[in-house]
Amino acid sequence: MDISSVAAVMDWVRDPVGVAKPARPLLADAVRGTVRQLARDAPGRTVEVRVPPFAAVQCIAGPAHTRGTPPNVFETDPLTWLQLATGQVLLDTALADGRVHASGPRVTEMGRWLPVISL
Numbered sequence: 001m002d003i004s005s006v007a008a009v010m011d012w013v014r015d016p017v018g019v020a021k022p023a024r025p026l027l028a029d030a031v032r033g034t035v036r037q038l039a040r041d042a043p044g045r046t047v048e049v050r051v052p053p054f055a056a057v058q059c060i061a062g063p064a065h066t067r068g069t070p071p072n073v074f075e076t077d078p079l080t081w082l083q084l085a086t087g088q089v090l091l092d093t094a095l096a097d098g099r100v101h102a103s104g105p106r107v108t109e110m111g112r113w114l115p116v117i118s119l
Helices: 010-014 024-041 078-085 091-097 107-113
Strands: 047-051 055-059 073-076 100-103
Touching (some): 024 055, 091 107
Parallel strands (some): 047 073
């Protein structure tokens, strides 16, 4: 994975209040790159990871989902995703704070795959 897109937004990821939000194309590249890396690291179709409006993938080995609403959905905003993907925030913390919406018994396995990258 090319980490330059993530590196370009890391000041904001670390300090979203004190640093201006990155331009939409930079943010989109960082989110898409890290979500795609997760899908490569944890291949499968058991959990659907959604980071609207930029990305959605299925990952983690197990029963495949093919129609309707997936039984295991992990959804969060771009900032929280990038904080999780880079290890700035732990999954348990984001779940407890309500920054991640998780449904289904397999979603907790996401913690095994985070962070996605180290900077």
